[in-house]
Amino acid sequence: MEYPVCLIENHEDGTIQVNNNALEILSRYNQKVVVVAIVGKYRTGKSYLMNKLAGQKNGFALGSTVQSMTKGIWMWCVPHPVKRDHTLVLLDTEGLGDVEKGNSQNDSWIFALAVLLSSTLVFNTMGTIDQQAMDQLHYVTELTEKIRVKSAEQASDFEDDSSEFKRFFPSFVWCVRDFNLQLQLNGKDITEDEYLKNALTLKPGLSTTIRNYNLPRECILHYFHSHKCFVFDRPASKTDLQNLDNVEESQLDPEFVKQTKKFCAHIYEQSPVKTLPGGYRMSGRGLGDVAVSYVEAIRSGSIPSMENAVLALAKIENSRAVQEALSKYDEMMNQCLNKFPTETQEEFLNLDKEFHTEALKVFMNLTFKDENQEYQSKLKEELGHKKAAYMKQNEEASVRKCRALLQELSAAMEKGISEGKFAVSGGYKLFSEEKESLQTDYRKATGKGVKSLEVLQEFLEEKKNVESSILMADKSLQEKEKKLAEQRSQAEAAAREQEILEKANMDLKKNLENEQESSKMHVEMMQKKMDEDREKIKAENEWLIKEKLKEQQDMLDAGFKKQSQMLEDEIKQLREEKSQPQSLIGEILQLIPPIVKAVLSRDQKDQCI
Template sequence: MLGFPLGASVQSKTKGIWMWCVPHPKKTDHTLVLLDTEGLGDIEKGDTKDDNWIFAMAVLLSSTLVYNSMGTIDNKSMENLHYVTELTKNIKIKSKEKNDDLTIARYLPSFVWAVRDFTLLLEIDEKPCTADEYLEHGGKPQYNEPRACLRKFFPRRSCFVFDTPGGRTIMQKMESVTDNQLSPEFVEEANKFTEHIYTKSETKFVGDGIKVTGRVLGQLAETYVKAIRSGKVPCLENAVVALAVVENTRAVEQARVLYAQRMESVHFPTNTWEELSAIHASSERDALALFMERSFRDDNREYQNKLVIALQGEYNQISEKNFNESRKACEQIIQRVFEPLEYNLGAGLLYSVSGGHETFCQDLQVLTGTYRREEGKGVMAEEVLKTYLDEKAIIGKAILAADKSLSEAQRRAKEDKVELEKAERERLVAEEQQKAMKVEMAQQKKTQDEHNKQLNEKMAKDKKDANDKHDKLVAALTEQKGNEDQIKALKKEKEEAEQKNTRSKKEWSPHDSEEDHKIKMS
């Protein structure tokens, strides 16, 4: 069966709130979520208070609220909509601030009144009118409180009037009949209604521009139900705060996983630190973009800083692996390249004769040149070489002391040359480490710049979304008369928000020290 069951008996079919999800017919990457509530005022209901909570839940979870009634929009049908007068008692937008009518209206869904089995002419004062005009005429606030609350809380309103679908036989098997078996007028209005829902019903947001996904919708429902069952009034702000903790934590982990996946493209060991840094910068940019897309309400940048720490931890592990793989590769190359030298030292003949020290130094120089020309050594090339040559320098001193062909002056000259070579090796290692530190410092600057760039883009988008939402509400209020005070309050609120944003704007910077972000040099 597709959709919700349609009861053909006098007993209501739906209990509580049922959900049906289908791919959106008009919007890609969207799911159309239909929530069907049990009939308000069901005679089998044990506690009539449940109606108020079901109505409140429907209002909080939907982006378009469809209210259907039978016959006409008259005083009785308006009285049946008395649940709207209880909204200020049954939902809260802000946890501490005053929940005035304007604040509530800003976060409520658009309202569609579906009038079923409508048989009258659409006329007002003997002049043809639209269904929307019929709703506005019947909803004039001077008639009763539900009318006033409907206009006050739902500035975006529409109406559709449906003929009877068919006779009793048709009505009893509505789930199986085809459109050509139904009243043409009913089908025509039904098509207008569905087109309105497909094109005019907006993506559901909560709070200040937080898009609702399937997972978020489930968490919101659970939070609201938990509040109701504990005897509290469901509060949108509290739900968003709880949601932010879960979703931002998830966003940090998802960004970290994406970063780790991107960094799998590193081939160890990298030839230079610049090579590793470039891959890191690209991976970090993608991870940050994912975090920015999925995080919200991170006003003090708590989770953004957690992401920095998480990514730095991943990078430190990768850097450590790069060190180790480079050291391993260099040691293997040294073992292969210097094998003839090691053989001669082991044999104990070539370097122990007169002039042996000169031969030893020449072999060492040639093989060192061969080593430096080898590829695939990575970032530890000079440091590993220095360690090896320092060990051989000790052996070289012994060979020098045993070489009888040298005068004392020649011996001192050789010793001085050995010290100069040692100093040169130390210089090359220090240069290698200094270069790595410069790359790391530049990388930190890129990280901060990228965070500021994406943060500013997110803030600009959030501001635009908030302004668009504000302008839509103002436009909806402007269409009806008598909302001048609300419009004025909205415009003043927008001006104050812009001034506050201007005063509080500042760049992002990681909260931990620069030392925490340096590569740990081995």
């Protein structure tokens, strides 16, 4: 992208919608995305920081007046400077508290969407981290009213599931602009992070004033993780600030430039890939899909549910996974059409096995939350249909090849028939010799494919009446010899039919074995993915337990025993979830029937044969 585009449009009537052009751009990005969103009061220099992250002087509108320049949420996708094969998605939000807008609810939704879509949220304020700055974070305290973890069907209207926010929410970076104080506390030098930690310290007490003081701080501590702080000196004089996008870096305050580089380095190195619970790392197109899901929920008047968004994304991504896996199978099989017909059925089945395996790998790399293996079963069924279609193409190629060969080999015999060459005494013997020679040459020929016996049988059946006429007209043969010749011809035809039947049974057996191997491969890959997903969930729970333990210690240090006990209950529940035995074998056995049902059905038919 050469320049930013609007991702979330904010209309004057207070409605929001996703820009289709931005969705089309995101759909091109199959790479994993690191999503950095910046929020804060309007005219505080948010766009400047985002342009620096993009490695550009211009891009996001800076503006030079008290009027907010950014409306809605603007997006800029750039190659990640540090993480190879990743895309850095920058989201610049319109300024909060714009007096011209007159719609605080709209601000709340913009803030909520920035939280939901990002993997790192940058909160940008001016001056110092004081109570006025904290008051700007009332949007954080409103998140429980704007966002739900569980769907409406799973949670009651009064249930507070904010304890799960940390699973979904981004890391938190506070940028303090035009900072002119000394980083000291009680006469000692402190770091920027210690400055933030001190600002987030809770006060003991139960009064309304203290609760109001603590609420935004508790929300930051409990909802977000990896709290980080940067303070910036004033970048330039007031005159230069009004034209900052045209000011050279050498004209800016050296400390400001140094801090900006330090901020960018931190974002590049520490900002994580946008990841959903369960360890699913999102691509650009997935980000667009969840943006649509959240915005549509807001437009409908309901509260966006993060689980609903994940499930909606899972349906879209799993459908894509099926289609991309099928496309991979088609791509590989189409590259082999010039090899059709294969000499044997086994050769075709080997191709199918190889391509089926590759298709399944594609699916497993893309799928997530495939409940009850619905999409994997669909993939197996569709691959079965494609296999049958390509098998038919292989057979048709064989039929064409064999008929062309027989037409070539029988040209002299056909000419002899039309010219009456065999309508003479001894003609039957002559015809039989040419027919035998034709069959010998036909069987010696290579590349005929899987239908060679059937086409030969069909050809000889077509010549049956001609052969009978030549036999009956041959005066050199006695009636007894003619009957023996006819019996011999029938026996040869029966032998060919038996050969065809035996080959069909052998092909059926090999095809059944191929199906069974395919089903076994599906189960094995499914088990492997379930093991991997379980390990991701386990690691996520362990991380969340550590985060909750930190919160609990902060509560204990502040003397909040009630909140500490609540956290203890949450930690206990997480540990129980982590320690619950998982019966993987039972899960797999439950999933086998829909996968191998078709195989078992064919097995029964094979036994009947």
